[in-house]
Amino acid sequence: MLRFLPAPLLMVISASLAIINTAIIGTLVAICGVFKLLAPKQLYPQLSRLTNYLMWCWSEVNRAIFKLVNKTEFVIEDNSQLSKQHWYLLICNHQSWADIVLLCMLFGSRIPMPKFFLKQQLLYVPFVGLACWALDMPFMRRYSRQYLLKHPEKRGKDLESTKRSCEKFKNMPTTVINFVEGTRFNQQKQQQSSSSYQYLLPPKALGIAYTLSVLGEQFDQIINVTLAYPNTNPSLTPFKALLSGKLDKVVVKIDTIPIDQQLRGDYLQDKHFKRHFKLWLDQTWQAKDQYLKTVLNKD
Template sequence: MLRFFPASLLMILSASLAIMNTAMVGSLIIVCGIIKLLLPKGLYPWVGKLTNFLMWCWSEMNRAIFRLVNNTEFVIEDNSQLSKKSWYLMICNHQSWADIVLLCMLFGSRIPMPKFFLKQQLLYVPFVGLACWALDMPFMRRYSRQYLLKHPEKRGKDLESTKRSCEKFKTNPTTVINFVEGTRFTQQKQQQSHSNYQHLLPPKALGIAYTLSALGEQFDQIIDVTLAYPGTTETLPPFKALLSGKLDKVVVKIDTIAINRELRGDYLQDKQFKRHFKLWLDDTWQTKDQYLQSVLKD
């Protein structure tokens, strides 16, 4: 443990090690992705297993780095029975960039390595973007309502991308993670979105509904994860606290939800299903918000 060093020095050290880890492992994953383009499709699953293993190595290196600078207390509520041989859809509240690192650390040895829905802009981040492409992670191009009014031909293109990505997940056991809020939580975003929740942004139902429609028969369960970082603030957000050795506590609640026919339907065309799905997701988010309030009230 190096917590006796100044926080600024710890941040430089841990950030440098994390960048080196990402660059090294990301480069290997990119090489695998390029090789895959040259191989017959029948060999794709084997390359996928290799890239997933490399991502697991990245996650374990991050675990070692952040244990070096943090003495974090993990409080985990978990009664789930999970397997690396199953397919999962994971939904989670989105508080910080630390969420991605911690989810990989917490679940990397219990379930198939996660695939995240990513914004199109992340494709151009050095090492990270191409590595995520090689891992077959879906990149989503979001269009504003104003843009779609001017370019109606673009409507539904992001859903087509989701469907193509889901098709790639059928050969190897996969965990697809959807941050249902669509962006990281901040007080400013909460006010701008007129959120009815104290610690969450309004959930966006379309992406998760379409993923369940495209791959619902293959998913074994929904994993519902709630993350909380007690003690962090707007001036010391979780990712900064993680890098500087000041992430003292992380609370994680893990629930599983059975996927039944009531959660699979045509969200765009079936108004009754759309209403039912939104009510289910709103209820799920309300329960999550109440739990966060109980954790963070102190």
């Protein structure tokens, strides 16, 4: 443990180690990605297993790094029965880059290594973008309403990208993670979105509904995760707190939701299903918001 060191020094040490870890593992994964392009298709599953194993190694090294600088208390509410042999859709609230690191640490040895829906811009981040591409993570290019009005030919292109990405997951147990809010929560975004939730942004239903329509019969369950960072210094984001040894407590609630016919349908064309799905997702988010209110001890 290095917590006796000053927080700025801890941040430099942990950030440097994390960057080195990401650079090394990211380079190895990217090399495997090149082999995926060049190798015969029958070798694709073996190369995918190798890239998933490298991602697990990245997660385990991160675990060691952050244990070196943090003494975090984890409070986990979990009655789920999970397996690395099953397919899952994992939904979670999104507050910080720390969410990604922690989800990999918490679930990497329990379920198939997760695939995140990523913004298109992340493709160009050194080491990270190419590695995520080699890991078959879906890159989403979201278009604004104003852009689509000027370029109607782009309508539906992001959904086509989602479908192509999901098709790759049918032959190997996979966990797909969707941060349903679409972006990290903060007070400014909450006010701009006119959110009716105290600790969450409004959920975006289209992405998760479309994923369920493509892979719904393949997914065994939805894993519903709620992350909270109580007692974190308000001047620090959870990610900065994680790097600087100030992440004192993490609360995690894990529920599983069965996938039935009521959660699979044509969100774009079936208005009745669209209303039903949005109602289900809103109720799920209301329960999540109430739980966060309890955990964070605020009225």
